[in-house]
Amino acid sequence: MILTDLKAKSAFNQYYDENPEAQIQRIYAAKAAFGDDLLMVAHHYQKDEVFQFADAQGDSLKLAQIAAENQRAKKIVFCGVHFMAETADILTTDAQSVILPDPMAGCSMADMANTFQLTQAWAQLTQQYDTDILPITYVNSTAAIKAFVGAHHGVVVTSSNAEKIVAWALKKAKRLLFLPDQHLGRNTALALGIHPDEIGLWQTQQMTLQAAQPNQVRVILWDGYCSVHQQFNVTQIQKLRQQDPLIKIIVHPECSQEVVAAADEVGSTAAIINYLKAAPKNSHIAVGTDNNLVGRLKAxxxxxxxSFLNPYACSCILMNRIDLPHLAWTMDQLMAQETGNVITVSAETSFWAKKALDRMLQLSK
Known part of the structure; x- marks a missing residue:
């Protein structure tokens, strides 16, 4: 088994020694051969070398909607990260396969919440606050977390629809548990008029709630975060404003509250793209989000x-595991009638996760 794995790894490594142009030609040829039986989608944070092949591009909400609406393609090559491919598998039919070019393309934020931690936290919080609490999970979470949320009458959100859905949830329950991104949760709650004293932070390592007024808490945040958006800070904004007082700053809501407060605008990936598209000619705008996307928008x-809010910020390292060699290998595997890296979510997990996803899609209409 170990020898077989080493041989497979050695064979794959040869893809990094190939001429990229040859790989590009093979990918396009494979797409043409499969025709409508194959759909390739890509998240906006992908590198250009992968993004160029996508039949559809989008943020997490759009890609979820594409997966839910697609009934044609038998194979969906998902150029994103693991939780996105899981979502696509949940929302597509059993006759369709979702293929992730590199199964190691994960999400550090999603990995900051697992069901063991969540089950313990839920037991403590419901004991402290009774059962009038609703779980909400950002789409950047595992299928297992989504399933827990779905089984407890909760809902999934994206950065595009968070305010709308959290506003709905606040009418449904006295308290919310928002996971795994504390920054999106905090920025959304504050934008909806929730007082800072009504926001608590669940510390997963200590298994305790940090709150100024525990009895007043309405939104409990999980203490996760995005490693990319953690790289932006107020000093970067101040320096850019010193260089150009007329500059406009737009950032993603996964940034810290201090960065969001110092910026001119805050918005999801789709909102950032639309903001730049609508901006007047000759305007100067700095963007605080993944630099793969910002570089594409600059061009x-x-x-x-x-401008890059932080030109030295690392793009999502895990997202970037999907590269040209991995995509070429995947398409070669499919042409050879091999399965590739198929992402499969169990029937029970899919059932409950779909409950939470369907609530999101319904509320997003």
Whole structure:
């Protein structure tokens, strides 16, 4: 078994020694051969070398909607990260396969919440606050977390629809548990008028709730975060404003509350793209989100000056595991009638996770 794995790894490593142009031609040829039987989708944070092949691009909400609406393609090559491929598998039919070019393309934020931690936290919180509490999970979470939320009458959110859905949830329950991204949860709660004293932080390592007024808490945040959006800070904004007082700053709501407060605008990936598209010619805008996307937008809108909020920030390392060699290997596998890295969520997990996802899709209409 170990020898077989080493041989397979050695064979794959040869893809890094190949001429990229040959790989590009093979990928396009494979797509043409499969025709409508194959759909390739890509998240906006993907590198250009992968993004160029996508039949559809989008943020997490759009890709979830594409997966839910697609009934044609038998094979869906998902250029994103593991939790996104899981979501696609949950929302598609049993006759469809979701293939992730590299199964190691995960999400550090999603990994900050597991069902063991959540089960313990839920037991303590419901004992402290009774059962009038609703779980909400960001789409950047595992299928198992989504299933827990679905089984407890909760809902999934994305950065595009968080305010709308959290506003709905606050009318349904006295308290919310929002996981795994504390920053999106905090920024959303504050935008909806929740007082800071009504926001608590669940510390997963200590298994305790940090809150100024525990009895007043309405939104309990999990203490997770995005490793990419953690790289932006107020000092970067201040320096850019010193260089150009007319500059506009737009950041993603996964940034800290201090960064969001210092920016001019805050918005999801789709909102950032639309903001730059609508901005007047010759305007100067700095963007605080994944630099793969920002670099693509710089090239697309050359009639405007688009700057990186932090030009030295790392793009999502795990997302970038999906690269040209992995995509070429995947397409070669499919052409050879091999399965590739198929992402499969169990029937029970899918059932409950779909409950939470369907609530999101319904509320997002």
């Amino acid at each position: 697309q809108y050359q009639d405007k000056t688009i």
